[in-house]
Amino acid sequence: MMRNARVSSKKSSLLSLTLYTILLFGVSIFIFLLYSKDFLEDEQNPLLSIDLQSSSSSNLHHQSEQMTSPETVNFVDEKLWTSTLSGGLRPCVKPTAKYKAAQESNRYMTVKCNGGLNQMRTGIADMVAVARIMNATLVIPNLDKRSFWQDSSVFGDIFDELHFMRGLRQDVRIVKELPRELESVPRARKHFGSWSGMSYYENMTHLWREYQVIHVAKSDSRLANNDLPLDIQRLRCRVLYDALRFSPPIEVLGKRLVERLRLRGDLYIALHLRYEKDMLAFTGCTYGLSDAESEELRILREVGIFIKALGYPQSTTIYIAAGEIYGGAKRLSELTLRFPNVVFKETLATRDELEAFSHHATQTAAIDYIISVESDVFIPSHSGNMARAVEGHRRFLEHRKTITPDRKGLIHVFDKLDSGQLEEGPSLSNVVKRMHKNRSGPPPGIKGRARFRYEESFYQNPFPECICNS
Structure with a gap:
């Protein structure tokens, strides 16, 4: 009798333990399913799965660190802002093993x-x-x-x-x-x-x-x-x-203005315009419109159409890297109509900040240079010394995106726009994008000994001597 009671008690304890184990397993399964549901929902939601750190590694230099919300990143078209040539390249300027230190010289x-x-x-x-x-x-x-x-x-x-x-x-x-x-x-x-x-x-x-x-x-x-x-x-x-680092006052103001541009919209285009009095003087232009001046003015008026056709949104911040535009703000009316966020040094800096540089064209040009090199996209309207120097510097710095307009090709496109054969919209955008698909890389140059005066400038394209594969 006592033995039967003990057996019955053991069975009861074993049953209780089994029920407790089943209950605990059930609770674990429920918790696992609950968290799995949230995990799967996160995976299906692109706004929640964006990694800001990995976004910055795609050579959007600066912008990913600056963006404040995943929604902002979601609307950035990386193709507009990154160069296809940036991967696997780095600056390399160290001397070779046979290079000797400078010697004293009395010459x-x-x-x-x-x-x-x-x-x-x-x-x-x-x-x-x-x-x-x-x-x-x-x-x-x-x-x-x-x-x-x-x-x-x-x-x-x-x-x-x-x-x-x-x-x-x-x-x-x-x-x-x-x-x-x-x-x-x-x-x-x-x-x-x-x-x-x-x-x-x-x-x-x-x-x-x-x-x-x-x-x-x-x-x-x-x-x-x-x-x-x-x-x-x-x-x-x-x-x-x-x-050749710029003097401390220039460096400080240049970097300060870059920071202010970033606060306006994170990403920005530096547009270098060559419609200044010195450019017109070198072409022999007078205050009456000559043929050369008229052609430059036409390119200037159409630059807004060009940037819009490339796909940049109306909200894009555009910094004008130039001196005083000949003819004033009215020359830029076509651009500002399409892109209201057009800014100059004078709109970013205070009068006091610019006062020390106001009568020194080379110093204000240095400020433009800093802002242009640091921009997300650089677009020169004219292939001059500034355009070539900035383009080369940006190539040196991991091939940051530079778009050199196909001026001859665009003239034909603008002729069609003027004659009504082409209209602004998808068809124009397709034409312009096709024309400039491969124009953010090194321009074709003459190689070998025939490359002297008519070749591309070394400072415009320091590859491969100063740029190496990783």
Whole structure:
């Protein structure tokens, strides 16, 4: 009897344990299904599954970190803002193993830079390379004060002089001034030949037999684009993209204005317009519309149609990288009609912030340069020195997107618009997109020894000498 009671008690305990286990398993299954339902819903909802970090790795440099909500990211068309050439490329400017540090030299080279900001920048880079080839000590260059711009700026007003000297101390010896004992000695005054190669400058070293100082009257385009040693090409890149840093006041204001542009809409286009008085002066235009001026004005009026046809939304922020537009704001009415968020330095900066630069065209151009290099998309309306320099710098910085308009092709398109053969809308957009599908990469250039004057500028496309595959 006692044994039967014990057996019955054990069965009862076992049954209770079994029921408790089944209950616990059921609760676990319910919780699992509940969380699985939420997980599946999240997977099906693209707004909740966007990863801001991975979005930034697609070379939308800056913008993903700045966007405040997943909804903002969802409406960004990455094809409009990213270059197809950015993957797997990086800057590479370190000297090769055979490159030797600069040696002391009692031979000096003085330089008179000519042209505007970007002519001077590339000219200075050329002259550093020439000083290296000829084993000369380079005196800080004098800047052009007699050109159209009539700018009284000296080297230190535009560039960080100390950084320039320190940054290149392994490459070339640089001094601020010619030693006093050499100021009155005879100098070899040279107009070095344009697009000259290594052998030309190696031959020029014969001047050291008679002179201790060589004065270079012009600095622009003194070196060939091609057939130069890799170390010389990389030196030019180190000068242009590192040593020639703008002066602290310019750098500070430029970066501050970039931040203000980001606050306006995260992504922005820098549109470089060449419809300024200096451009018209160089083409011989007068205040009456000449044929050349009329054609430039036509391109200027149609640029809004062009950007819209590429697919950029009306809300896009467009920064005008230019000096004072000839003819004033009315010249931009067609653009602002389609893109109301058009901004200038004057609308981003206060009057006090701009006051120090207001009478120095090269310094204000430097501010435009910074904003253009940092932009998400750069579009030059005219292939001038600024356009080529910014394009090359952006290629150096992971091939940031640059769209160079097919001016000849667009003229035919605009003719059809004027004649009614084509209308704004999907058909125009398809035509323009097809024309510019492959125009954000390096332009085709003549290679080899035939590449001299008519080839693409090395500073417009420093690939492959200064840009390597990862």
